[in-house]
Amino acid sequence: MSEKFEPKIVAxxxxxxxxxxxxxxxxxxxxxxxxxxxxxxxxxGRVDPQFVLDAFARGADGVLLGGCHPxxxxxAEGNYxxxxxxxxLERMLKAMGIYDGRFRxxxxxxxxxxxxxxxxxxxxxxxxxxxxxxxPGKFTEWDKEIEELEAHVNGGSKKExxxxxx
Amino acid sequence: xxxxxxxxxxxxxxxGGCEEAVVDLAEDILTVVGAVDIVLWPVAMDFKxxxxxxxxxxxxxxAFINGAVRTSEQxxxxxxxxxxxxxxxxxxxxxxxxxxxxxxNQSRKEDILKYVYEDCPGVDNPxxxxxxxxxxxxxxxxxxxxxxxxxxxxxxxxxxxxxLPGCPPxxxxxxxxxxxxxxxxxxxxxxxxxxxxxxxxxxxxxxxxPADLALTEFKRPxxxxxxxxxxxxAQGIVCMGPATRGGCEALCPGGNMACTGCFGPTSRVxxxxxxxxSSVFSNIAPKEEKDIxxxxxxxxxPIGTFYRYGLSKCLLRRKLN
Ligand code: SF4
Ligand code: SF4
Numbered sequence: 001m002s003e004k005f006e007p008k009i010v011a012x013x014x015x016x017x018x019x020x021x022x023x024x025x026x027x028x029x030x031x032x033x034x035x036x037x038x039x040x041x042x043x044x045g046r047v048d049p050q051f052v053l054d055a056f057a058r059g060a061d062g063v064l065l066g067g068c069h070p071x072x073x074x075x076a077e078g079n080y081x082x083x084x085x086x087x088x089l090e091r092m093l094k095a096m097g098i099y100d101g102r103f104r105x106x107x108x109x110x111x112x113x114x115x116x117x118x119x120x121x122x123x124x125x126x127x128x129x130x131x132x133x134x135x136p137g138k139f140t141e142w143d144k145e146i147e148e149l150e151a152h153v154n155g156g157s158k159k160e161x162x163x164x165x166x
Numbered sequence: 167x168x169x170x171x172x173x174x175x176x177x178x179x180x181x182g183g184c185e186e187a188v189v190d191l192a193e194d195i196l197t198v199v200g201a202v203d204i205v206l207w208p209v210a211m212d213f214k215x216x217x218x219x220x221x222x223x224x225x226x227x228x229a230f231i232n233g234a235v236r237t238s239e240q241x242x243x244x245x246x247x248x249x250x251x252x253x254x255x256x257x258x259x260x261x262x263x264x265x266x267x268x269x270x271n272q273s274r275k276e277d278i279l280k281y282v283y284e285d286c287p288g289v290d291n292p293x294x295x296x297x298x299x300x301x302x303x304x305x306x307x308x309x310x311x312x313x314x315x316x317x318x319x320x321x322x323x324x325x326x327x328x329x330l331p332g333c334p335p336x337x338x339x340x341x342x343x344x345x346x347x348x349x350x351x352x353x354x355x356x357x358x359x360x361x362x363x364x365x366x367x368x369x370x371x372x373x374x375x376p377a378d379l380a381l382t383e384f385k386r387p388x389x390x391x392x393x394x395x396x397x398x399x400a401q402g403i404v405c406m407g408p409a410t411r412g413g414c415e416a417l418c419p420g421g422n423m424a425c426t427g428c429f430g431p432t433s434r435v436x437x438x439x440x441x442x443x444s445s446v447f448s449n450i451a452p453k454e455e456k457d458i459x460x461x462x463x464x465x466x467x468p469i470g471t472f473y474r475y476g477l478s479k480c481l482l483r484r485k486l487n
Pocket of ligand 1: 179180181182183184185232233257258259260261265266332333334
């Protein structure tokens with residue numbers, strides 16, 4: 001019996017709109033898929049593309065970024081900065097073999113608790129259909145090819161863990 | 167008189183430029199050669215693997231290793247040098263972060279071999295012969311190193327003590343590193359032997375770099391007459407200065423050439439390409455998706471542009487396919 005794959009989705013929600021909306025969804029008792037791990041940031045503009053790559057590298061199957069609608073940013077221009085960066089990041093992800101659906105940017109205002117529900121549910125289903133990304137597993141798999149030599153060179157002495165400086 | 171310290175130079179997947187940089191020490195090289203005993207330097211001197219194998223562990227004071235790690239033979243050599251040396255210095259962009267060879271991490275090994283031995287224009291190989299790791303001929307077994315599925319930085323294979331950045335490192339930085347080693351005044355392990363500041367800090371064009379770039383277009387260098395004084399990014403040329411470590415004294419921008427990122431990032435950055443995207447692309451001018459995309463079209467190869475020297479160190483490490 002194969003178990004249903006449960007995607008892990010890291011969600012960065014901005015404090016002023018999307019996180020408030022998620023809070024609203026909570027107090028309104030709206031039920032949605034439990035697959036997102038929400039990280040509250042002060043502004044979607046705080047989310048550096050490095051965070052997105054890091055989330056994938058640490059095992060996320062999807063990354064969702066939620067911010068205020070254009071024009072509504074608490075810091076005036078933060079979400080425009082987000083949009084420009086993330087358009088570029090999407091091109092990069094595509095070039096690295098991570099296609100549409102695993103990364104998503106959504107504008108969700110503080111009043112749109114219902115949108116949090118529908119976006120999370122929709123994304124969970126889409127990522128589920130894509131299957132696991134499992135980058136940590138892939139890293140281990142890729143490194144197998146270099147580990148075989150180790151014993152040979154170290155004269156059969158105890159295997160040292162391969163280091164992966166970041 | 168005590169023995170002079172023993173030093174080894176080795177190259178992996180390298181273009182030879184890092185070796186050239188050592189030779190570029192010019193008369194300073196005599197100081198180095200006079201102060202140390204070189205026990206291995208494949209490009210210049212004839213030593214065999216057995217010579218190194220015969221040495222006691224840790225008997226080499228420092229091994230300088232350049233080039234990316236691409237084959238089983240290179241892995242074997244660097245592991246052996248690690249064992250025989252007290253200090254390992256990762257020398258140059260290829261050893262530090264994969265360098266130019268790491269751009270191969272955008273392709274699968276099979277696709278690379280197929281192109282090189284079958285499809286490349288000019289190849290005449292009707293039997294589709296490929297190098298074999300092992301073959302028998304007249305009772306002899308011949309072996310070749312194995313090509314790995316991806317290109318790795320040196321520290322993804324062995325433990326590294328210091329990093330000399332650059333493609334290649336500048337003679338000034340090399341000399342400072344050698345002097346530090348010889349004097350025993352060593353910084354903490356893991357240090358990159360170059361100032362921990364962004365390149366823009368030491369660029370002469372810095373004062374003309376606006377806080378908000380508000381770019382409406384990216385241009386390739388042949389498409390415009392470059393103003394020799396003004397910040398290159400402000401002129402719409404991709405200059406990696408904001409996401410690259412200084413120490414080269416902004417040689418390229420000084421020569422009317424944009425920085426391509428060979429010194430790698432500063433210590434606060436985990437992923438050079440993503441950081442560049444973060445800092446520069448938030449500041450382009452448009453606000454609408456389609457206008458933003460039109461600006462981005464000016465960069466047809468984002469990976470080759472933002473990770474020209476560092477794809478092995480991208481958090482994703484290679485293209486997933
Ligand atoms: S770092 Fe640059 S100079 Fe050194 S081997 Fe690599 S490509 Fe050549
Ligand atoms: S972006 Fe390039 S040209 Fe502009 S200040 Fe920085 S290093 Fe110099």
